[in-house]
Structures are given as C-alpha cells and as structure tokens.
Amino acid sequence: MTRVNYTKYIILGMLSSGPMSGYEIRKYVKELFSYMWDISYGQIYPMLSRLEEGGLAAMKVAPSGKGPNRKVYELTEAGRKELRSWLKSPEKKEYELLLKMCFGSEMEPGLLAEKLEAYSRKREGEVALMEEWLREFGDGQPYGPNAPYYRMITLLGLSYF
Amino acid sequence: MTRVNYTKYIILGMLSSGPMSGYEIRKYVKELFSYMWDISYGQIYPMLSRLEEGGLAAMKVAPSGKGPNRKVYELTEAGRKELRSWLKSPEKKEYELLLKMCFGSEMEPGLLAEKLEAYSRKREGEVALMEEWLREFGDGQPYGPNAPYYRMITLLGLSYF
DNA sequence: AACAACATGTAATAAGTTACATGATTGG
C-alpha cells in the first residue's frame, strides 16, 4: 500500500480550475482551505517541477504585471487523468473526501453523491458509538480525569457528523 | 520559530492520565481520536525513548498477563511541566486547541475557557467572511467550475463553527 | 528610501509512514 501524496492532488486539483503559478496556488489554498490544509512553497515549487517532468503539467513563462516573471502551469490531459483516477479511488484518510469535494467538477456525475452517501452511512455507525460513549463517560471514573473533556469533544464530533 | 512536535504532546498528554505502554497509547489514540489524528508505532516507540532520555517520562518493565513484557511509561514532574507549558502556549495550528482540550485536566482552571472564548471570537470574524463568500459564490463564474463545491464546504464549515 | 506584495527557489532538518522482524499468550 503505497501512500498517497496529497500535495500532488491539491496542486493537480487547483490546476484543474485553470492555469496557475505556484504563488497563486499558495494564495488560493491559504484563502479557501486555510482551516483544513496548508501548503508551503517548499512543497509547491518542487512538486510543480516534478509534475512537469512527469508530463502531468505544462509550464509557460508569462510576464507579470507586478513583480518578476511568473511560471504558469497548465494541467495536461495526463494530469487530468491522474487527478480523476485519484478522485475515483477509495479514501484512506478522514479528511480526504472533503478535499476531493473541492474538485467536484472533475468527478463523474453521481460519483460525489455516491461517496457522500457511503460516508454518511459509515458515520451513522460512528454516531451510535459516540452516543454510547457519552453515556459511558457519564458513569464515574473508568476513563480518568480527562473524561469530561472527551465528552465535550465527542459532543462536538456528534453535532458535526 | 521552531516547530511544535505534536506527537510529543499527544504522548505526554496520554501519560498525564496515568502510566501507559506504547501499545496502549496507540490503542487509545486510535479509539478516541481516530477521526482527528493518528499515530503509528514508528513514531511512538522512538518518541518514548526520547522522552525517557530527556527525563520527561520514566520507564518500568512490567509483566503482561497476555503476551510479552510491557514497558510502562510514567510522566515525571519535568514531563508534566513540559506538557503544561505547551498547554499554556498560543496555538499555531487550527486543530491544536481541540488536541489541548483532550488534556483539559492538566490546564489551569479558566485557561481552557479563556482559550475557547478567544477561539470563538476569532471564529465570529471568519463566519462573517464565510457568509460573504457564500453570497459571492452565488454570483456567476469568477471562482471557476468548483464554486458550487466550495459553496458546499463553506456551508459545512459555517455550521461547524 | 522603505515597505508591502509579487515571484521563484533550495538546503537543512524534522516528522511521519510502511514494511519488516521478533516473539508470547489465549481461544477456538
């Protein structure tokens, strides 16, 4: 089970909305996704080079109105294919579906709805478990001094799900 | 600005509830926090050694009813001090306060409430911003093909906050 | 002249994952 490089798919996903420079990718990710993910230049620029090398993105130097020249990257067909193949694949992390949702326009019609329904079904089981925890946390001390705080977090999780 | 090692504080925090082995830490983190964080043996065991070396935890070998001997780690006074100093420090990541909340029993009375209030105030500003985004995402296409999906995520974030 | 924002990049370091190695005990 080789691990998924999310940085790669965040960048591929950003480029799916249109050609962009590394600087812009950073700016939009910070603006739109700041409370979910962050991505630093130390990841972005090397990854853009790797994507270009691998034929997943094509680079053009473009003059910038302000500041130095920009390197604008555009998704190639291979890049779009790679993005879509990840979008279709099963999620391995909790937040992965949320990330995929950001690039919903690249998903086949119905796929996102299908995934969201499966997620919701999975969550229903967890909600039942959380409700059970809440009852358990209430009874005495078997969970130690932090039980009331776990309770608060479980309550938060419950309302979120 | 040296970076915060969250693994260290998760382990220190777990040990604050009582002596525990690496295996147990993994088990509880998976059980209780699985939808927020994960922590692998490849992090836990080396970190426990480092904590012991640094005098933040003390190790005792204890026979296990089942399976091989366990190495049970107990928080030292220095370890507790280190945990509390992190608990007091300002948060640098979005999810950091949630993590701190799990170890609320080690926080000075009022500190958690204070931090939660500050967080709530900060969130109020963001809620206003999100509401503005929702209006913007509604008007035409300046945000590209994924605008409806950003809208969904913003809606989710809004109800969460 | 100074500063903010624009723009790209790298090197050193730290952190995290995966796969592997080892072995005991209990229940079916």
Next chain:
DNA sequence: CCAATCATGTAACTTATTACATGTTGTT
C-alpha cells in the same frame, strides 16, 4: 495448530517545515 491479540522495535523512504537567497514593481 492456527489466528488473533498482545507487545516492542528498526530501517528505508517519503513528506513537510523553516529559514534563507534573490530579485521586481508599486505605494507611502
């Protein structure tokens, strides 16, 4: 005897952060 669970650990590798280097353009 086999599988599951208990239990600890390491090596190879990948990923991420921070600090630094460099330089432009527009605003105060």
